Amino acid sequence: MTRFVIRRLFALFLVVVAGTVLMFVITHLAPGDPTLLLVESSQAKKYDMTAVRSAGAQSGQVVTGGTQAIQDIRQRWGLDKPLHVQLWIYLKNIFRFDFGTSILTQRSVASDIGRYLPATLELTLIGVFGAAVIGIISALVSVVYKGRVIDHVTRVVSLLGVASPAFVLALLLLLVFYLNLRWFPSGGRIAAGIAPPRTITGLYLVDSLLTGNWVAFQSSFVHLVLPSFAIMFGGIGRVTRIARASLLNVAKQDFVTVGRAKGLPELVVLRRYTLRNALIPIIATLGVTFGYLMGGSILTETVFSWPGMGRYIVQSAITLDYKAVTGCALVITFIYGLVNLLADISYAYVDPRIVYD
Amino acid sequence: MTMRKLLTLVAVLAAVVSFAAFCAAAEVVVTYGRTAVEPGDALDCHFGGGAASYQNYPLIYEQLCEYNILTHQIEGLLAESFEASEDSRVWTFHIRKGIKFHDGTDLNAEAIRFNFERMITGVINDAALVNYQNPTFEIPDEYTLIIKFPEPFATLPTELTYNTYGVMSPTFIKANATASDPWAVQALRTRAVGTGPFEVVEYRPNESLTFKKFAGYWGGVPGMRSSPKYDKLIMRVIPDATTRAFMLETGELDLAEGIPADLREKLAKNPNLKVEYYPQANALSCLMFNSSRAPFDNLKVRQAITYAIDYTAILQDIERGHQQPMHGSMPQGMLGADPEGVSRHRDLDLAKKLMAEAGYPNGFKTSLAFSTQRWAGFDAIAEVIQANLSEIGIDLELKALAFVAQKDLRTNNDHTLDLYTVSLGTGDPSAWADSCRHPSTDPVFDPYYAFTWESNPNPELTTDLQDQAFLTADTVERAAMYHQLDLLVMEDFAVVPLFQISTPYVMRSNIYGYVYDHWTRGRLWDLEKRG
Numbered sequence: 043m044t045r046f047v048i049r050r051l052f053a054l055f056l057v058v059v060a061g062t063v064l065m066f067v068i069t070h071l072a073p074g075d076p077t078l079l080l081v082e083s084s085q086a087k088k089y090d091m092t093a094v095r096s097a098g099a100q101s102g103q104v105v106t107g108g109t110q111a112i113q114d115i116r117q118r119w120g121l122d123k124p125l126h127v128q129l130w131i132y133l134k135n136i137f138r139f140d141f142g143t144s145i146l147t148q149r150s151v152a153s154d155i156g157r158y159l160p161a162t163l164e165l166t167l168i169g170v171f172g173a174a175v176i177g178i179i180s181a182l183v184s185v186v187y188k189g190r191v192i193d194h195v196t197r198v199v200s201l202l203g204v205a206s207p208a209f210v211l212a213l214l215l216l217l218v219f220y221l222n223l224r225w226f227p228s229g230g231r232i233a234a235g236i237a238p239p240r241t242i243t244g245l246y247l248v249d250s251l252l253t254g255n256w257v258a259f260q261s262s263f264v265h266l267v268l269p270s271f272a273i274m275f276g277g278i279g280r281v282t283r284i285a286r287a288s289l290l291n292v293a294k295q296d297f298v299t300v301g302r303a304k305g306l307p308e309l310v311v312l313r314r315y316t317l318r319n320a321l322i323p324i325i326a327t328l329g330v331t332f333g334y335l336m337g338g339s340i341l342t343e344t345v346f347s348w349p350g351m352g353r354y355i356v357q358s359a360i361t362l363d364y365k366a367v368t369g370c371a372l373v374i375t376f377i378y379g380l381v382n383l384l385a386d387i388s389y390a391y392v393d394p395r396i397v398y399d
Numbered sequence: 400m401t402m403r404k405l406l407t408l409v410a411v412l413a414a415v416v417s418f419a420a421f422c423a424a425a426e427v428v429v430t431y432g433r434t435a436v437e438p439g440d441a442l443d444c445h446f447g448g449g450a451a452s453y454q455n456y457p458l459i460y461e462q463l464c465e466y467n468i469l470t471h472q473i474e475g476l477l478a479e480s481f482e483a484s485e486d487s488r489v490w491t492f493h494i495r496k497g498i499k500f501h502d503g504t505d506l507n508a509e510a511i512r513f514n515f516e517r518m519i520t521g522v523i524n525d526a527a528l529v530n531y532q533n534p535t536f537e538i539p540d541e542y543t544l545i546i547k548f549p550e551p552f553a554t555l556p557t558e559l560t561y562n563t564y565g566v567m568s569p570t571f572i573k574a575n576a577t578a579s580d581p582w583a584v585q586a587l588r589t590r591a592v593g594t595g596p597f598e599v600v601e602y603r604p605n606e607s608l609t610f611k612k613f614a615g616y617w618g619g620v621p622g623m624r625s626s627p628k629y630d631k632l633i634m635r636v637i638p639d640a641t642t643r644a645f646m647l648e649t650g651e652l653d654l655a656e657g658i659p660a661d662l663r664e665k666l667a668k669n670p671n672l673k674v675e676y677y678p679q680a681n682a683l684s685c686l687m688f689n690s691s692r693a694p695f696d697n698l699k700v701r702q703a704i705t706y707a708i709d710y711t712a713i714l715q716d717i718e719r720g721h722q723q724p725m726h727g728s729m730p731q732g733m734l735g736a737d738p739e740g741v742s743r744h745r746d747l748d749l750a751k752k753l754m755a756e757a758g759y760p761n762g763f764k765t766s767l768a769f770s771t772q773r774w775a776g777f778d779a780i781a782e783v784i785q786a787n788l789s790e791i792g793i794d795l796e797l798k799a800l801a802f803v804a805q806k807d808l809r810t811n812n813d814h815t816l817d818l819y820t821v822s823l824g825t826g827d828p829s830a831w832a833d834s835c836r837h838p839s840t841d842p843v844f845d846p847y848y849a850f851t852w853e854s855n856p857n858p859e860l861t862t863d864l865q866d867q868a869f870l871t872a873d874t875v876e877r878a879a880m881y882h883q884l885d886l887l888v889m890e891d892f893a894v895v896p897l898f899q900i901s902t903p904y905v906m907r908s909n910i911y912g913y914v915y916d917h918w919t920r921g922r923l924w925d926l927e928k929r930g
Binding site: 072148149157158213216217220221224228229230231234238344345346347349353354360361362 | 430446588603604605606607609633635636637638639641642645646648649651772801802803804
């Protein structure tokens with residue numbers, strides 16, 4: 043097992059590096075120059091207002107304010123160097139956990155990710171957990187009552203889950219449960235008047251529990267309901283469909299028939315014989331679903347004003363904030379790889395016949 | 400204690416508690432929905448930053464000068480008065496007495512000089528003033544600041560209206576300075592101490608910024624700053640327009656920016672809401688030619704395109720009458736703009752005739768680049784222009800691009816026709832006039848101009864006019880020069896001005912007194928929440 047984990051970690055390392063290089067190249071080859079946005083938003087007007095009209099003009103300089111500003115900014119952000127040199131510097135810095143500085147926020151990308159990642163993780167973890175629990179239960183119900191109305195309803199709902207874009211569901215949830223029923227807040231992680239819990243993990247629910255801050259816990263919980271369900275719904279659909287198919291497949295096996303023939307209660311047959319043997323495809327799906335939900339959270343976060351990494355990525359991509367986009371891609375690749383590695387490891391615990399070494 | 404006394408005591412206590420609860424509940428809170436994710440410099444005005452940052456600065460900080468929306472003049476804000484030497488090289492500012500920072504320390508000339516030093520030495524401001532003019536400072540007494548420039552600087556008061564010249568508490572900066580961060584840049588990421596009408600209470604990056612009314616505020620000047628009429632202001636980042644609209648409907652937001660036209664129309668029907676439009680004296684939307692290239696180097700082609708466009712369809716059908724028609728190429732309200740200036744109209748016959756005279760009786764094929772990131776209605780406007788130009792034989796390919804990609808095309812001179820909106824800083828006409836510069840004196844295209852004028856037939860004249868106007872202190876003379884430039888631009892059909900931009904706001908119907916202008920990005924201190 044140890045050798046397997048080391049081998050997989052090394053493979054994960056290679057994937058992360060390759061993903062980083064790919065993302066770095068793609069963002070830099072995309073048409074557009076982020077310095078132009080920076081120039082427009084701030085410096086150029088000032089350079090022009092004074093420099094060109096008086097000092098520059100009178101000294102006979104031909105360089106214009108905007109040009110000077112662009113040159114200054116490119117130099118400041120290292121964008122004046124050849125692409126391969128920029129890439130090499132970036133890769134070297136990554137090993138020091140230095141992802142560079144965001145052009146947009148002017149903070150270090152690592153600190154930005156550290157600030158926004160917990161919010162996204164909280165949403166995604168609850169989404170995956172909910173998808174797993176509800177999905178497996180739905181699949182079990184569906185299998186037990188196969189061919190009956192409840193089975194058909196479960197299948198239709200799970201199909202809806204797979205087919206519905208998270209952001210559409212997010213807007214519908216807001217319309218019904220916020221605008222019309224007023225049951226849940228419009229968005230954010232916690233009410234404006236309530237101080238966030240002291241940061242331990244960055245996950246408000248966990249931190250408020252650990253610090254015994256019940257007011258924060260209640261507010262965080264209520265704020266999590268709609269966004270987490272919006273991203274969870276798709277996951278429920280996926281897990282239900284895979285789990286149902288897997289359970290039905292296992293249910294046909296001889297050892298399940300033998301179990302029943304021995305006179306074991308149906309629940310025991312279902313739990314010990316069927317579910318346990320059907321778990322591997324479900325775990326694999328959960329690993330993939332984690333990545334899917336993280337991706338889905340990008341737009342969901344926007345709808346629910348959720349201060350997570352999704353919104354940071356969108357904003358960075360729009361402004362071609364190279365280092366922020368690449369840094370986020372790196373972190374997401376790593377997390378995705380790690381979750382799937384954990385899923386692989388868990389196979390061995392679920393099915394002792396699996397031996398990796 | 401008798402029962403009666405006990406009951407009286409209980410009644411009195413209940414009354415006191417009720418009164419205290421009433422007082423606590425009476426706190427008036429205004430909640431504002433903003434679109435932008437905060438950049439890191441949201442509280443440090445010396446950095447410049449994005450639109451949201453510029454909106455924060457005048458709430459927290461004040462500058463030496465400010466545009467007065469009542470007198471329409473640039474007046475002293477922190478300065479009670481100011482005067483310039485005849486050659487505009489020496490400026491003397493008389494600082495108001497009795498102004499305090501949020502930390503309780505006093506404002507004086509030295510505090511303002513310290514702030515200029517932060518901009519210069521810290522190299523953190525986009526402060527051209529200090530980068531290019533190399534000023535020196537003198538403080539003859541506690542409340543007088545003299546700034547001396549090696550060159551004339553006639554537009555200094557306008558320059559100083561810019562929100563990035565806000566004055567911070569030197570005490571705060573010194574208290575938070577470290578060896579590696581001598582100007583307390585890190586501290587100013589989350590805290591801020593100025594003299595403005597609001598104090599920062601809590602900053603949650605990417606989520607919200609909460610202010611409370613500054614109890615020790617000096618009172619401001621009518622038309623510039625005033626003491627807020629409510630207790631607390633919460634600026635919430637709500638990136639999704641539909642969510643902002645829902646929150647306005649429930650009353651969770653009192654006012655919100657960036658609501659698109661279709662949602663505005665729906666919300667306008669809600670009796671609890673109203674929609675207001677604020678024309679901007681520094682912003683316009685236009686169709687630009689690359690007149691360094693054929694066929695747009697041909698005056699008749701530019702004229703033909705100008706006369707082919709259906710301005711009524713754009714202003715009335717697409718923009719629903721909420722944007723202002725242009726008179727000339729300068730936005731109204733800008734110094735030198737003429738309210739009676741040239742207004743373009745559609746004349747299809749004339750346009751066809753001009754195309755034939757230009758040597759293109761059968762038209763030609765070209766493209767139009769635009770970005771809806773810049774203006775939401777550009778896709779519809781582009782379609783109107785495409786249909787209009789097809790009537791004079793021009794086959795127009797529409798290129799919907801990310802804004803950075805559109806800028807890239809223009810920077811590399813790969814563009815042909817562009818739809819563009821421009822926001823011209825303080826609204827001083829010198830920024831608008833930079834567009835008139837001829838490419839021969841401008842080797843690298845500066846892409847933030849209002850338009851480009853590669854076909855400029857008389858660059859020497861326009862450059863002279865620009866330089867003279869910039870160095871002239873007399874506003875009447877300046878206005879005349881810029882007006883002359885505007886006429887030259889319009890004569891050469893250098894650009895097709897489409898409309899002056901109005902900024903829409905949707906607000907609850909009990910909100911009064913709010914004005915949005917480009918100087919302050921929203922006079923939230925003047926706002927009143929009734930009922």
